[in-house]
Amino acid sequence: MNKLLKVLVLAEHDGAQLNTSVYQSVSAAQTWGAPVDLLIIGKATNAVAKQASSLAGLQRVLRVDAAHLEHLLAEDAANIIVRIANEYQAILAANSSFSRNILPRVAAMLDVAMITDVLQINGSNTYTRSIYAGNVISTVQSLDVTQILTVHASNFAITKQGADAEIVELEAPAISSKSRWLSQQQSQSHRPALSSAKVVVSGGRSLGSAEKFEQLLSPLANRLGAALGATRAAVDAGYAPNDIQVGQTGVVVAPDLYIAIGVSGAIQHTYGMKDSKIVVAINHDPNASIFQVADYGLVADLFEAVPELIASITPAH
Amino acid sequence: MKILVAVKRVVDYNIKVYVKPDGSNVDIEGLKMSMNPFDENAVEESLRLKEKGIAREVVAVSLGNTLNQDVLRHALAMGADRAILVETDAELQPLAVAKLLKAVVERENPDLILLGKQAIDSDAGQAGQMLAALLNCGQGTYVSTINIENDEVIVTREVDGGTETLAISLPAVLTTDLRLNEPRFVKLPNLMMARKKQIETIAATDLGVVAEPRFNVLNVSAPPTRKSGIRVNSVQELLQKLSDLEGITL
Missing domain, CATH: 3.40.50.620 (HUPs)
Known part of the structure; x- marks a missing residue:
C-alpha cells in the first residue's frame, strides 16, 4: 500500500x-x-x-x-x-x-x-x-x-x-456570516444512542398506530436496554419520530442484536441494518422480505408474540 | 424571488437494480426512470413558495442527455414555469454537477436554489454543498421546513439526534429532506400541457465547464448476502435458539 x-x-x-x-x-x-x-x-x-x-x-x-x-x-x-x-x-x-x-x-x-x-x-x-x-x-x-x-x-x-x-x-479564521444558528431540538431519550447501541428494537408500519408502536416496542426496548428504531414507512405514518429512522436516508446501525417488529424489509431499510450481527424478525406476513436478511424469523401476530417476548425476558435493570 | 430547482433522472424508487454480468456497471437498460424522490420534494416546496406569493418564478434544471426531458416535463406538469436541460452525454460526478449548476445559476441569478439531499442511485449527497461552496454562499442541508423572512431563509435541518434551525442569507443553496412535504400528484391535463411547453436546451460544452471524471469506477458487484436464516415457530423456540446457537439470553 x-x-x-x-x-x-x-x-x-x-x-x-x-x-x-x-x-x-x-x-x-x-x-x-x-x-x-x-x-x-x-x-x-x-x-x-x-x-x-x-x-x-x-x-x-x-x-x-x-x-x-x-x-x-x-x-x-x-x-x-x-x-x-x-x-x-x-x-x-x-x-x-x-x-x-x-x-x-x-x-x-x-x-x-x-x-x-x-x-x-x-x-x-x-x-x-x-x-x-x-x-x-x-x-x-x-x-x-x-x-x-x-x-x-x-x-x-x-x-x-x-x-x-x-x-x-x-487560530480560527474570521466568521463567515453567511448563516446564523438559531436553535436546536435534541430528542431526549433515556435509551442508548441509536447509532452505537448494542441492541436495537425496530418497528414498521404493521404496528398500525403511534400508540401501538409505543405500547409494544417501548417495554421491549426497556427490558433489553435497547435503542428504538423505525422504518421510513412507520416514520411517515407518524408512528415514530424522524430521527430514529433506520435506513438509506436515516441512521445506519450495526448492533449485536437487531429485532425487527412488523418490518416489511424494504431495501431502503435493510441498507441501514444489514451489518447487524444477529437479526431477529417477527412479522405476520410469511413473505415479508425482512425474513431474507433475518437470522431468526418468526411468523406470528405481533400483538401476541411481542407481549409474550416481553414477559419472557429478564429485565435489564 | 426566483427559485432554481435541480432535478435528476434516476431508476425509479421501487425498482431493484442488478449488476451487468461483466461487472462493468449497473444494468439500467429498459428500467423505469423517475425524478429523484428528494428532488420532487424540492420542486413541490418551490411551487408552494410560489403559491404563497413568495416566489415569482420557478425554474427547473436537469443535466444529462435528451431523455432527461421527461423529468423536466414532470416538473413542468407539477407547475414549474420554465425548464432548462443542460445537455451532455458524459457521466456526471457530483463536482461536475455542481460546476454545471453554478454556470446555470450565473445565467439565471436565482435567490434560492433547491436540490434533493441525495440521489437514490449514487447515494453521494454532495452536489448541493459543493454548489454552495462554488457560489460562495450559505447552505442548508437536509431541510424539513423553509420560511423566507426578509433577506434570509429560515430552515429546520434534520440532523442525527434531532433538528437544528438556521437563518441563511440569500442567495442560498438548500437540500431537501423527504419530511419537507408530500409532493402533489400530477393530473393528466397538466401532463398534456407540459408536453407542449418549450424546454430550453443548453449544450454543456457552451457553459465553459470542465466536467471530467475525478474518479474511475473500476467495477461493480452485488453485495455479499447474509446467510439465510432459520424460521422458528414460537417465541419460546426463538429464545431457545438464541440461547443455544448464539449464546444470547434475553
Missing part, C-alpha cells in the same frame, strides 16, 4: 465527549500507515481535546476553539479545514449528517472529488462503497491529489487508547 504524506480526521463531538465514531474513523485513517492528525472544532473543547489526545496512533490533536464555533456551521468548518488542507493527502470523517454537511463543501473549495460512505479502503486511492441503497457495491479509484472521504464507521475497528498526542491550538 502506498504511503500518503499525512491524514487529517475531522472529529464529531458534542462539546463534552467525542462521538464513538471518531475512534473508528481514526483507525480507518491509519490504513495508509501515514501520520494522522485529529481536528477538533468548537467552543470550550479542552476536555474533548484531552480525551482525543489519548487515542492511539495520532500524531497531533489540532484544536480550533472560538465562541462562534459552539454550534458549528458548514461554512466556518469548511474554511478552517481548507486553510490547513495543503498539509494533508487525505481528509476524512465518519459518515454522518455532520460530516456530509461539511466535507463536500471542503472538496469543492479544493476542487477535488469526495467519496461518500467508504466501506473499505483498498489502497492509496481506491475505495469500496455502496450505491443504490446498498444493492450494488462499487469500487472507485480517485484521480485527485487530495483524497476526501467519509467512512462507514461500523466497518472499522475502534482505535485503542492510552496514548498522549500533542495538542496544538490553531
